[in-house]
Amino acid sequence: MNELMLKWLAMLAPAAEGAAQLDKMMSLIHWLMLVLGVGWSIFFVWALIRFRQKKNPKANYYGVQHKGSTYIEIGVIVAEAILLVGFAFPIWAKVVDSFPPKEGALKINIVAEQFAWNFQYPGEDGIFGKKDAKFIDRENPLGLDPEDPNGKDDIITLNQMTIPNNKPVVCYLSSKDVIHNFGVYQFRVKQDATPGMTIPLWFEPTKEGSYEVVCSQLCGIGHYRMRGFVNVVSDKKFEEWKQEQLEEANNDDGW
Numbered sequence: 001m002n003e004l005m006l007k008w009l010a011m012l013a014p015a016a017e018g019a020a021q022l023d024k025m026m027s028l029i030h031w032l033m034l035v036l037g038v039g040w041s042i043f044f045v046w047a048l049i050r051f052r053q054k055k056n057p058k059a060n061y062y063g064v065q066h067k068g069s070t071y072i073e074i075g076v077i078v079a080e081a082i083l084l085v086g087f088a089f090p091i092w093a094k095v096v097d098s099f100p101p102k103e104g105a106l107k108i109n110i111v112a113e114q115f116a117w118n119f120q121y122p123g124e125d126g127i128f129g130k131k132d133a134k135f136i137d138r139e140n141p142l143g144l145d146p147e148d149p150n151g152k153d154d155i156i157t158l159n160q161m162t163i164p165n166n167k168p169v170v171c172y173l174s175s176k177d178v179i180h181n182f183g184v185y186q187f188r189v190k191q192d193a194t195p196g197m198t199i200p201l202w203f204e205p206t207k208e209g210s211y212e213v214v215c216s217q218l219c220g221i222g223h224y225r226m227r228g229f230v231n232v233v234s235d236k237k238f239e240e241w242k243q244e245q246l247e248e249a250n251n252d253d254g255w
């Protein structure tokens with residue numbers, strides 16, 4: 001049943017830990033909504049015919065006398081309560097709120113701007129370099145402090161996030177200007193990037209491949225072209241990529 005609903009919803013195949021559970025939730029909600037939608041539509045058509053003016057020239061002031069609709073209402077409330085308490089809360093707590101232990105996770109800062117995604121990796125030391133808006137310029141889009149030694153080995157990429165497969169990634173999402181939204185549909189990840197806030201999110205990819213990052217908030221005239229890619233690669237490839245990037249970072253003078 002789940003499969004059928006997900007097919008109707010044209011969901012992209014999940015590629016992250018926990019995504020299948022969110023899909024299950026999505027499927028259950030849509031089944032309930034389908035039953036309710038069809039039920040109400042049938043009732044609506046029945047009411048149109050049953051209470052048509054020709055057969056009912058005089059209004060009935062007493063309304064519905066039997067308890068049928070009350071029972072249906074209670075049934076709907078119970079079903080929704082079960083969905084919320086039995087499924088939505090526990091799945092959200094597990095898939096969204098339980099962050100993986102920091103030691104084992106790859107940390108990445110994501111900074112959204114009109115109209116691009118900046119990714120900052122902390123480099124070998126595992127510590128992000130300090131940032132300050134006063135250092136921001138064309139060459140230094142994130143405003144990394146040139147004096148901070150922790151920032152020397154930081155890797156900065158534009159619109160391309162490369163991560164290893166089967167490893168948890170913790171991201172800290174912020175924005176330089178307006179509200180954007182970091183959406184990776186195959187991971188079932190969607191989080192607003194709000195200026196002035198740093199919002200953590202996490203995911204663990206389970207399938208190698210390249211996944212589109214879609215900005216899911218209308219953020220201005222170039223919103224349509226604000227796309228990035230998450231490249232999920234093997235451990236070996238990730239290490240190679242990281243070394244390449246580190247060499248590049250070391251060759252750069254300044255930041």
Ligand SMILES: [Cu+2]
Pocket residue numbers: 112113115179180181215216217218219223226
């Ligand atoms: Cu945007």
